[in-house]
Amino acid sequence: MKVKEIVKVLDAKLVCGQDQVDYSIEVAFASDLMSDVLTLKNDHVLLITGLANMQTIRTAEMSDIRCIIFARNKKATAEMIELALENEMVVLECRYSVFKTCGLLFGAGVKPIF
Amino acid sequence: MAERMQFEYNVDGGNFTRAGYASSEIKKILKKLNVDLAVIKRTVVASYEGEVNIVAHAYSGTIYVDIDTERIRIRLQDEGPGIPDIDKAMEEGFSTASSQVREMGFGAGMGLPNMKKNTDRMEITSEVGKGTTVEIEIVLK
Ligand SMILES: Nc1ncnc2c1ncn2[C@@H]1O[C@H](COP(=O)(O)OP(=O)(O)O)[C@@H](O)[C@H]1O
Ligand SMILES: [Mg+2]
Numbered sequence: 001m002k003v004k005e006i007v008k009v010l011d012a013k014l015v016c017g018q019d020q021v022d023y024s025i026e027v028a029f030a031s032d033l034m035s036d037v038l039t040l041k042n043d044h045v046l047l048i049t050g051l052a053n054m055q056t057i058r059t060a061e062m063s064d065i066r067c068i069i070f071a072r073n074k075k076a077t078a079e080m081i082e083l084a085l086e087n088e089m090v091v092l093e094c095r096y097s098v099f100k101t102c103g104l105l106f107g108a109g110v111k112p113i114f
Numbered sequence: 115m116a117e118r119m120q121f122e123y124n125v126d127g128g129n130f131t132r133a134g135y136a137s138s139e140i141k142k143i144l145k146k147l148n149v150d151l152a153v154i155k156r157t158v159v160a161s162y163e164g165e166v167n168i169v170a171h172a173y174s175g176t177i178y179v180d181i182d183t184e185r186i187r188i189r190l191q192d193e194g195p196g197i198p199d200i201d202k203a204m205e206e207g208f209s210t211a212s213s214q215v216r217e218m219g220f221g222a223g224m225g226l227p228n229m230k231k232n233t234d235r236m237e238i239t240s241e242v243g244k245g246t247t248v249e250i251e252i253v254l255k
Contacts, residue, residue: 032219033219033220033222033224034218034219034220035163035219035220035221035222035224035225035228036222036224037219038159038162038163038224038228039224039228039231051219053130053218053219054130054131054133054134055130055133055134055166055218055219055220056219058133058134058137058138058162059134059162059219061134061138061141062134062137062138062141062155062158062159062162063155063159064151064155079131
């Protein structure tokens, strides 16, 4: 699913990566545990999380994750956005809970990893 | 590339804002060297978990990187409390992490086991009250 479709499904705010709305994710994974994210082997993963701090962006950087959704109104700070931009990531914010975010995306056809 | 390249980075214990800086620099270097992307990911995931361990569990540390045409070697050396029982620390789920560490998305006792899974060799030496050294190696060919 393309970033622009994700934005539509979640009524999300595109915080950075406006030039990458055609980037396609293949699978999604939801976790607040970064050590869990760091075990993933897949490419083109969408990360759904309620943990908004520098380590979320760092974890995505190490894992080659290019698209992150912060659920439940969690906001990316200026410092996080700067690091995300450096790594050419797409960052989205949405007001739904992690549960609803996952439900909407699953319903729209996004595949899980496991 | 040059036959052999060596780098080192300082890591501050407790500084979560900066945790990952060294691993990020390592990733940039490996990309420039055109190392296979899957190998880069294995390397930086391991170095990042090790870097987070210094930040989370030690007072200060240094990450030494040594790259040649055959392999990548990373030594994460810290001054800190040390690890009393290394076998126990290697067990999946064992953690002494503080609530602050858990708030940062770590502290589930998955770091050391995942470092082991992502590398071709890993060795831990530690002295209680002094510090810990974790050496990892990734074979390039
Ligand atoms: N550099 C270190 N210095 C002291 N103790 C460490 C260090 N690295 C790991 N440990 C110990 O080993 C345990 C397991 O580490 P790890 O698997 O990375 O899990 P976590 O960091 O999530 O607790 C830690 O909780 C800690 O007790
Ligand atoms: Mg750890």
